[in-house]
Each structure stands twice: as structure tokens, then as C-alpha cells.
Amino acid sequence: MSSTGKSDRYLWAVFTCFLAFCIGFIHHKWFFPLVVDFPLVFDDDAAADAAAMQILAKAILDQGSLLPADFSYGNQLVFLRSSPFIAFAFILDLNGLDAFIIGSSLSIALWGGVLYLFLSTFLNSNWKGALFSILLLLPLGFWEFNYVLGQQSHLSNVVLSIGLVVSISLYITKKSNLFVIAAGICLFIMSLEAPIRGLLVLGPIFAALLFAGNLRKKAIVSASLGLTFISAYLLNKLLVQLRPLYLNYFNVLSFSSTNEILDNLGRNSRETLSNLSSLDVISGENISLIGFIILATGLLLLAIYLGLFLYGIFEATKVAKLKFHNGSRPADGENVNDVCIVRLTSVFGIVIGALAVAALSPESSRHYLWSVLLAKLLVLKFIFDLLSTYFGRNKAAVILICLVFIMSSWFANLAKHKWNTARAMKHTNFSETAEAISDISKYTGIKNIYGEDDHRMMPLNIFIPNINAQTLTLAGEEVSIFPWLTRPSWSCVEGDVLYYLKDGPVDEEIKKRLVDVGGIQIKNGVSYTIWKGPRVWRPPSTAGC
Structure with missing residues (x-):
């Protein structure tokens, strides 16, 4: 890459970080308080868990450690969320809500920049990397609204998972070993904080790699990721000895019966669908033109998600038949490409994640949220490519931005509260x-x-x-x-x-x-x-x- 190209990429990265910071600031200032009733009625785990990052930030600052001893860690170590950035906001002499908003926004800015670095490489375009990074951060459903942008319990997991998957797909289809190194770094960091999260990404990746054609590269990827995960797991166990957890879920998990698994699958599937779009935001509202627009775009979004999932299942079946039937190999033009690997990983991530959750932890369906956001990337890319064939890429980008905003839970909440969320927040004692x-x-x-x-x-x-x-x-x-x-x-x-x-x-x-x-x-x-x-x-x- 030329010096000019590197300079342009860095500028795009800074620009993406700035826009991500703005998204975080807007979200925490005017939207997050509404949906989780944050300052209104403290009746949601999001309020307590998000506030815990402020407490951890105080401990980080007091003890000068990213993992302070004077903190009761819940069911996992915590060092990839907003707490270090809130601590930095304290250093800037901010306090209270101001420190929380600025610190949380800085966290979103950092992870938005990391997401850009991966997507700009995957899409082979700086401006596309910036576009899709920002669109991925715009919250469509409640999961994104709360767990990605709000309390940020899954922000780093989503970004690192996407980075891991696209890096592996690029390594399989390209030549550079740097992609394996990048994938290993992503897996190591997420598994160091919570090994179960790394495992839930690793399984679908291995399943998708079965459909790739280069046996040597598959062996290198499998060995590298396997050793990386084991190293992160062992180091996590050491850290947990130093910073004990209040509750280790591995010690309390139990297997479910067949009927329980089926019931859990049905309940979790409904939960997943309800968290993909903003339809639940307008539930119970009076019929209106804006409401019909939100309803139509929400149903369209769900249809595209469902279509992507079914296409992924069909694609996996087709490639498996070509690859394994009677020992034959797919023709050169029929082998999987980088987008195909990402799509297969997303589908397998949802399937394996849903089965694992239903069998072991029925109240944690959000743990395959990373695969849903990976699917969101593919959905946005599909819509963009479709629009580009009719309007050209520049107009397609503008139309896509407008469409995603209309689909977002931001727009639904603005419509619900008559375009003034600040007034709605004042209706409380x-x-x-x-x-x-x-x-x-x-x-x-x-x-x-x-x-x-x-x-x-x-x-x-x-x-x-x-x-x-x-x-x-x-x-x-x-x-x-x-x-x-x-x-x-x-x-x-x-x-x-x-x-x-x-x-x-x-x-x-x-x-x-x-x-x-x-x-x-x-x-x-x-x-x-x-x-x-x-x-x-x-x-x-x-x-x-």
C-alpha cells in the first residue's frame, strides 16, 4: 500500500471513530434512557449492569489496575467494556452522568474504529468500510440497542467476532498470513475475558471451514485457532484465581431434556425475532402513517434476515453435496469464496448457538448475538449491492443510510415520543x-x-x-x-x-x-x-x- 493509501485509510479510520463517538453520545444522551427506563423506573437489568461499569471505573482509577481487586466480578472477568473509558472521563474531571456518557461514547468510538479496520479490508474499500461500520452500529432491535450500544456487554464480542470471521475468510481466499495472526488476536482477546464466547464463535468457524477447499490452509487455521483458544483459556483460569468470580456458570449448568430443548428453542427463536427489528417499540401505539412505515420496513427486514438464513442453509447443503458426495470435489467456480465463508459462519453461528443455549442455558439467547450482527452485515451488503445496480454506488449509499435509519429503533422511539425524547424523560419523579x-x-x-x-x-x-x-x-x-x-x-x-x-x-x-x-x-x-x-x-x- 502506498503512503497516500495508508494516509487515506488512517483518515477514514479517524472519521469512523468520530462518527461512532457521535452515535454513542446520541444513544446515551437521548435514547438509551427511554427503552430500558434507565432514569425513569429501575426495573431492568440493563440499568444495574450499565451502572456497574461506573463502579468498576472508580475501582480502576483508585487501584490503578484494569482488573482491580476491589470489585466483585459477576459471572466473568470484565475489561473490554466501557469502564476504562469512564475512568478516563473521571481523569478529565467529568463526573456522574457526564462521565458515563462520554466514557461510553469513547468506548463505542474505539470499537467502531476497530470494526472499520476489518471491514475496509474485507470490502476492499475505505469508504465502504466506514459506511458499513457506522450502519452496523445503528441499532435496529433491542439487542443492539441495549447489549451493543447501551450497557455494551456484547460490543467488543461482536466486533472481535466479526474481525475473527472476516480475517479467516480472507486468509482462506487470499495468501497473506497476517490474516491468521489478526484472527488469532481477536480470538485470544475475547476468550481471555470469557472463554465461552470464544468457543461459541470457534465452533461455527470450524463448521464453515469444512466447506473450504484448501486443506493446508484449513489445517493451519484449525491448529492456530485451537492453540490460541487453549492459551487464552488457561490464562483466563489464572486470572480468575487472582480475581475470583461471584458465580461460575460452568459449575451450575445442567443438561435439558428433549421437551425442554424444544420449548427453549421455540421461546428463544421468538425472542431472537423480536429483537431483530424495532417492531416491538411501536407495539400498542395507535395506527398512523409513520407506524405503517415502521411496520413495513420492520417486516421487510425480518423477511430479508429469514431469506439470508434459508439461503445459507441451502448453500451449505449444495456445497456439502458437491464436496462430499461420492468423494467428488466442487469445480473451481463452485468453491466457496470469502463472502460464502462469512455467510456460512453466520448461519452456523445461529444454529449452533441456538442449540447450545437451548440445551444448556435457556435464558442466554443473546450469546449468539455476534452471529446476528454478522448476518446484519450481509443483509446490509445485499441491500447495497441491489440498490447499486439501479442507482449507482453513491446514491445507493445515501438510500441505504436513510433506510437503515427508518428501520432503526431510534426512529421508532422518535415517532413514539412525537420527535421529542427529552420531553418523555421529564415525565418522572x-x-x-x-x-x-x-x-x-x-x-x-x-x-x-x-x-x-x-x-x-x-x-x-x-x-x-x-x-x-x-x-x-x-x-x-x-x-x-x-x-x-x-x-x-x-x-x-x-x-x-x-x-x-x-x-x-x-x-x-x-x-x-x-x-x-x-x-x-x-x-x-x-x-x-x-x-x-x-x-x-x-x-x-x-x-x-
């Missing part, structure tokens, strides 16, 4: 609650607040600057800290603390204990009370108090 807690914290000088319900307490760490909010639960008859994605040291606090209580069973037990130890109620708000008093729980042994 949370701002009064947060302001009351903030004022009391400043007046008393107390920074630690506790109460029942992870979804209620955890987001306070975002919306109230310099507050340390933690969840309490009942362990038998004892009040204890809920040890999921939080900081054990916060349970060691001495002296008076604040309590944000409602009418749940844990809240009622806390009130009884506060009365017994001389706690006082200092605020009686709308359906909540704020108390001040000493610690009413026993710190866990892991806190090191």
Missing part, C-alpha cells in the same frame, strides 16, 4: 429523588447510601456525582451486601450512612434494624424514605475490613 439524595449527601457529608433492589440502587452511582450506592439483600435472617458487580470495600464503612428505602421486604427489615439502633428518618418522599443511621449489615469476609 426520579430527578426529584436524585436531587433530594444529592442535597442530603452534601448537607450531611455522607457519601455512602444503601437500600434494596439492584435496579434502584446501582444507577444512583451514575446520576449522583460522588455517591457510593450499594444494594442490600437478605441472607436468611441477616442483612448482607448483594455481591454482584460492586466494590466489597464499600461494605466496610464506619459511622453513619444513608438508606434509600421503599416498601420491599429487605427495606422493611432495614427499617426495623434502624429503629433498634437509633437511626432517624430525614426525608419522606413520594413512595420512598431516606434514613440516616449506622451500618445494619455484616460485611462479607471478602471485603477485608
